[in-house]
Amino acid sequence: MSGQSRASPASDGITPLQQMVASCSGALLTSLFVTPLDVVKIRLQAQMNPFPKGKCFVYCNGLMDHICVCDNGNSKAWYKAPGHFSGTLDAFVKIIRREGIKSLWSGLPPTLVMAVPATVIYFTCYDQLCAVLRVKMGDRASEAPLLAGAIARVGSATVISPLELIRTKMQSQKLTYRELTDCIRSAVEAEGRLSMWRGLGPTLLRDVPFSAMYWYNYEKGKAWLCERYNTREPTFAITFVSGASSGSFAAIVTLPFDVVKTRRQVELGELQARNLSHQVSSSTFSVMKRIVMQDGFSGLFAGFLPRLIKVAPACAIMISTYEFGKAFFRKHNQERIHRPLQTNT
Template sequence: MASQSSSSRDSITPVQQMVASCSGALLTSLFVTPLDVIKIRLQAQKIPLTKGKCFVYCNGLMDHICVCENGNSRAWYKPRGHFSGTLDAFIKILRMEGIKALWSGLPPTLVMAVPATVIYFTAYDQLCAAFRLQMGERAEMAPLLAGAVARVGSATLISPLELIRTKLQSQRQSYRELSAVIRSAVHTEGWLTLWRGLGPTLLRDVPFSAMYWYNYEKAKAWLCQYNKISEPTFSITFISGAVSGSIASIATLPFDVVKTRRQVELGELQAKNLSPRASSSTYNVMKRIVAESGVRGLFAGFMPRLIKVAPACAIMISTYEFGKAFFRKQNQERPVLTLQTNNTRSL
């Protein structure tokens, strides 16, 4: 009976999990967004973006398709001088455009990526706890299964919003016209059009999530055992998140390359009000990449992806675990405070 009471105090509620994951998502967005803004600005000066062209903007939490328009003031692709490298770009953007330019694209992150991350992390924790109870001796596989299922759910929920947001950007419409966009797309192409692009997203994100959570839990447990402590510290969760994120990003890189290419193609077709071609399927995109650049083309962008994913995973998971530890401590102290208050009233 006492152990049951103790476990209930040590656990945290789904709402507290949501608050913890929301904090992690906000911090990750704030830290990683400048890195991707600089990366896109460097890429744009090598291959100038013409009107109607698309590029993928990713802040460590979520991908966003952006349509380039001449004369647009979005700082991530508006040409402003020449950059010789990452540090030079950072200094010149600060000097010429101000500190706000480094966080261009943060609003769509806060609107879409943060809710998606909250759903994903909360679902993972709830599913992992349930799978551990059901799987018994094979409970160590629970993080792998929970990570995969949680990612399928969150990606499926957010996919229609991502497609609609791309249409709004490409066609210069306001959010008030959102319902008209939905009705038009469904009427012309059916309900499944809202989930276009979900296939390559799942091919990349589901294996990534499964490997990430499995390796993260293993690394965290090993580091705790090595340091002879029962609860992971902030540094342990940070290192575990960075290592597991790096492994998962390397393993799923070909799917990331295919997904990025397909996203850009779909975005450009939507900007021109054209229907997607059959050749835009995941398999055909992969064949085209191999034909153009060889097998090495499927591993393009290895270092930039690693540099961005590792710190993003580390910041997100360590902040999330810190938030959960904070709420867990609050829950443990609450019964003590309640007992002291009752004793004071009785006196």
């Protein structure tokens, strides 16, 4: 037992570093699969409503979203090529034919810069917290995933929020690193350190409930499927189905906050692009009220199908890859422990 604890200090038989590698692999694979969907979506958006200078849009790979600032109508890789698309399938075919298949991943680098560190922090924190809370909560250990998921999301979103703001500034104003440092320093002096976390409130309102519901339902669904199919270790199919179903449910419930967060994030990005960052965007409640007045209650559920189409496979791919990676490292650690014993015998 002492040899096992030295080799793998994590409660589930793997180290935090191995958890980070597994989550990093999941983030990379998820981004590779989901990025083409957003590249096509943004091309379709651009032909209907071309992005004017200073306009922002949200680029999402299913794991998290990113503000992208438009310098002019045709400069960005996501929608640089002219052409008319009649639909999603037509866009896929024409983009591949005219620009090559690589163009479907033209938005991948900025996605990975933000998605990989955020996902590594999030998944590793969740596993570590969940292991501790299961022990601490005793009879209520089944609720540990809900609390661990919420806390882990607060931590990862808080860490990443300033990075997202910095990246938006760099993209909108074409700053060098020295100019960026001076810009951030002056903004902090004028508006305080909390200005680096603008827009964090709506992000947490959407992501924390999503994360809490996702992990609780995922663990419950995984346990139920393992019991139903009489298996101690969840298979790839079990984790895939559990991830997709729990992600879909959480995405539907938190959709109104996603709509509000997107509105505020785009608004904040436009202020950054126009050097009007001192203007404070509307509160979550007022944005929600304005959406209901303009579009009715159904406006809070705008983008229902696109969000579901992206989030469900993203959650499924991410969690099943992550669980597969953990299982690989767990088996590797066990083999390392048993190898010296077999040699001695």
